[in-house]
Amino acid sequence: MTYAKALHCLGDPTRRRVFERLRAGPQSVGVLAKGLPVSRPAVSQHLRALKDAGLVGERSEGTRRVYYIDPDGLGPLRRWLDRFWDEALEAFKNEVEKPQDPGRRTNP
Amino acid sequence: MTYAKALHCLGDPTRRRVFERLRAGPQSVGVLAKGLPVSRPAVSQHLRALKDAGLVGERSEGTRRVYYIDPDGLGPLRRWLDRFWDEALEAFKNEVEKPQDPGRRTNP
DNA sequence: ACAATCGGTAAGTCTGTGCTTACCGTAAGC
DNA sequence: GCTTACGGTAAGCACAGACTTACCGATTGT
Numbered sequence: 001m002t003y004a005k006a007l008h009c010l011g012d013p014t015r016r017r018v019f020e021r022l023r024a025g026p027q028s029v030g031v032l033a034k035g036l037p038v039s040r041p042a043v044s045q046h047l048r049a050l051k052d053a054g055l056v057g058e059r060s061e062g063t064r065r066v067y068y069i070d071p072d073g074l075g076p077l078r079r080w081l082d083r084f085w086d087e088a089l090e091a092f093k094n095e096v097e098k099p100q101d102p103g104r105r106t107n108p
Numbered sequence: 109m110t111y112a113k114a115l116h117c118l119g120d121p122t123r124r125r126v127f128e129r130l131r132a133g134p135q136s137v138g139v140l141a142k143g144l145p146v147s148r149p150a151v152s153q154h155l156r157a158l159k160d161a162g163l164v165g166e167r168s169e170g171t172r173r174v175y176y177i178d179p180d181g182l183g184p185l186r187r188w189l190d191r192f193w194d195e196a197l198e199a200f201k202n203e204v205e206k207p208q209d210p211g212r213r214t215n216p
Numbered sequence: 217a218c219a220a221t222c223g224g225t226a227a228g229t230c231t232g233t234g235c236t237t238a239c240c241g242t243a244a245g246c
Numbered sequence: 247g248c249t250t251a252c253g254g255t256a257a258g259c260a261c262a263g264a265c266t267t268a269c270c271g272a273t274t275g276t
Contacts, residue, residue, distance in 0.1 A: 008119045010115045016112070025202070029253055030252065063243045136222080137223055153265085219274105222274100223270105225268105232262090233260100237256105238258105246248085
């Protein structure tokens with residue numbers, strides 16, 4: 001069920017930008033916020049959400065906090081997507097392969 | 109950029125339930141709504157959003173409209189995720205492989 | 217033609233939440 | 247010990263958007 005949190009998190013544009021920015025490598029909150037059109041507290045709150053979703057990790061370096069992408073964080077979402085993809089394709093294939101179900105009534 | 113729409117769409121729990129329900133196969137709006145805790149117009153609106161995001165398709169069967177999962181709809185999201193996954197892993201690896209950058213100053 | 221079903225749309229409400237300012241704790245440098 | 251930088255948290259505001267009811271058009275069957 002943890003993929004739901006990930007989806008909800010990445011659904012927000014700003015939060016997604018924060019996340020994508022971290023792709024370049026670990027960064028502190030201040031640096032992160034300076035490159036975004038929102039205030040530092042906003043970024044801080046987004047980072048908290050991302051952390052709750054397991055998408056990012058955090059470590060202290062002196063007075064600053066460095067956030068980084070958790071390499072396992074996207075795992076659940078990826079697996080969900082893959083399973084969904086497969087099942088949807090199969091359902092789609094089945095749908096095409098039974099063009100005329102004998103018992104079916106379109107317009108009785 | 110179309111992955112953004114998909115993420116935003118699937119970020120909403122109800123919309124995700126609608127989408128997941130379609131995984132079983134094409135269904136009409138009424139049937140779809142009967143299995144959910146929200147009204148039919150709500151489902152209709154969610155379906156519209158899903159359609160705008162390219163996640164579902166729609167066809168008319170007499171007076172009812174049957175919605176189905178667009179097998180290509182998740183493509184962009186999947187590709188984005190895969191690329192992201194790879195880049196994040198690489199960045200993570202690079203980070204581990206340079207434990208002591210000579211020019212780096214942690215505490216000057 | 218009429219009645220009934222299905223479903224999209226409009227209008228309005230209300231909760232969730234993204235953002236800001238202000239404040240405070242903590243760690244580092246003088 | 248004092249000052250400064252960094253960043254998390256609280257309180258409050260404002261807007262997006264999820265949901266409902268009411269209405270209407272379209273299609274089907276008698």
